[in-house]
Amino acid sequence: MENNHQKIIFSGAQPTGSLTLGNYIGAIQNWKALEKDYQCLYSIVDLHSLTVRQDPKEFQKTCLSFLVQYLACGLDPEKNILFFQSHVPQHTELSWILNCYTYLGELNRMTQFKEKSQKNKDNINSGLYSYPVLQAADILLYQTNIVPVGEDQKQHLELCRDIALRFNQAHGDTFAIPEHRIPKVGARIMSLQEPDKKMSKSDDNVNGTIFLMDTEDIILKKMKRAVTDSENKVLYSDEQPGIKNLITIYSTVGNISIEEVVKKYDGKGYGAFKKELAEVIIEGLRPFKEKYQDYMNNMDFVETVYKRGAERATEIAERTMKEVRSKVGLLTK
Numbered sequence: 001m002e003n004n005h006q007k008i009i010f011s012g013a014q015p016t017g018s019l020t021l022g023n024y025i026g027a028i029q030n031w032k033a034l035e036k037d038y039q040c041l042y043s044i045v046d047l048h049s050l051t052v053r054q055d056p057k058e059f060q061k062t063c064l065s066f067l068v069q070y071l072a073c074g075l076d077p078e079k080n081i082l083f084f085q086s087h088v089p090q091h092t093e094l095s096w097i098l099n100c101y102t103y104l105g106e107l108n109r110m111t112q113f114k115e116k117s118q119k120n121k122d123n124i125n126s127g128l129y130s131y132p133v134l135q136a137a138d139i140l141l142y143q144t145n146i147v148p149v150g151e152d153q154k155q156h157l158e159l160c161r162d163i164a165l166r167f168n169q170a171h172g173d174t175f176a177i178p179e180h181r182i183p184k185v186g187a188r189i190m191s192l193q194e195p196d197k198k199m200s201k202s203d204d205n206v207n208g209t210i211f212l213m214d215t216e217d218i219i220l221k222k223m224k225r226a227v228t229d230s231e232n233k234v235l236y237s238d239e240q241p242g243i244k245n246l247i248t249i250y251s252t253v254g255n256i257s258i259e260e261v262v263k264k265y266d267g268k269g270y271g272a273f274k275k276e277l278a279e280v281i282i283e284g285l286r287p288f289k290e291k292y293q294d295y296m297n298n299m300d301f302v303e304t305v306y307k308r309g310a311e312r313a314t315e316i317a318e319r320t321m322k323e324v325r326s327k328v329g330l331l332t333k
């Protein structure tokens with residue numbers, strides 16, 4: 001029988017702004033579900049966030065807040081390795097080597113690069129361009145088998161596999177070939193204001209995004225303003241993208257099936273549906289809010305979590321790096 005404990009899971013989120021309901025539904029909720037059966041590493045990928053300018057003081061606070069948000073989402077620091085990417089320098093070392101195994105043509109195809117460079121026209125730096133290679137290094141460093149992510153990361157994951165296969169072909173088996181795990185429902189939560197665009201931490205229109213840290217009032221307001229249509233029927237259909245998105249949120253946060261949501265609101269209008277959805281979200285986030293405060297009041301503990309996380313991650317990362325250095329012919333010190 002397969003022993004899942006030997007299987008490795010890696011995933012991460014960029015510490016910019018704060019976690020959104022999209023991050024939670026598309027990724028973190030599923031991370032939590034994996035912690036009892038696998039060896040999971042969940043990183044706060046701070047180096048990735050440097051691809052856009054950060055205010056250094058604010059950035060430190062955001063990074064810590066992200067770790068606290070991971071903990072408040074219920075990720076157990078005993079079962080999971082929780083750490084900051086920059087605390088394990090092997091990520092950048094491997095990234096450089098893998099850059100030399102990645103073609104410009106491949107990076108040119110990355111849709112996130114195209115989107116992000118559109119948005120940051122005055123700062124299209126080479127970090128933004130080679131970002132998917134750092135992401136590949138994050139994953140391959142730990143001999144990762146499964147990467148639980150939302151749909152927007154699929155292309156990066158495919159590139160990561162291609163790089164790993166290319167390296168293995170050149171030097172013999174070195175990296176495990178990772179698979180992505182994308183949820184069947186909730187893989188792409190859309191903006192509440194523009195339901196054809198994904199919900200994002202960095203959306204200029206904050207009304208489109210629910211943040212896990214939003215107060216009850218704000219959640220209620222954002223939900224009331226959520227864009228719907230003139231049908232006034234709670235139906236799960238591509239013709240009604242706004243409502244479809246809200247049903248998806250209801251189903252994943254309220255833990256009931258899409259069919260049940262549709263049945264429950266049969267014959268009821270959007271007003272009642274949105275109000276009750278806001279309540280489901282508020283209830284769903286209540287434990288998060290309480291835990292967030294508890295951990296914020298206990299920063300000594302939070303510090304021990306990331307220090308221990310970095311130690312455990314480094315141990316695994318260094319094992320892979322030793323092999324990589326030797327395979328590419330770098331001399332040992």
Ligand code: TYM
Nearest residue numbers: 011012013014022023026027135149150187188189198199
């Ligand atoms: P990031 O920080 O944008 O998002 C973190 C996770 O949340 C998912 N996600 C969503 N899921 C559903 N609906 C949405 N609207 C939504 N928005 C975000 C993302 O798919 C992701 O799983 N490049 C990555 C971070 C990263 C990473 C890695 C991930 C760096 N190295 C290695 C996995 C493995 C990113 O920017 O995610």
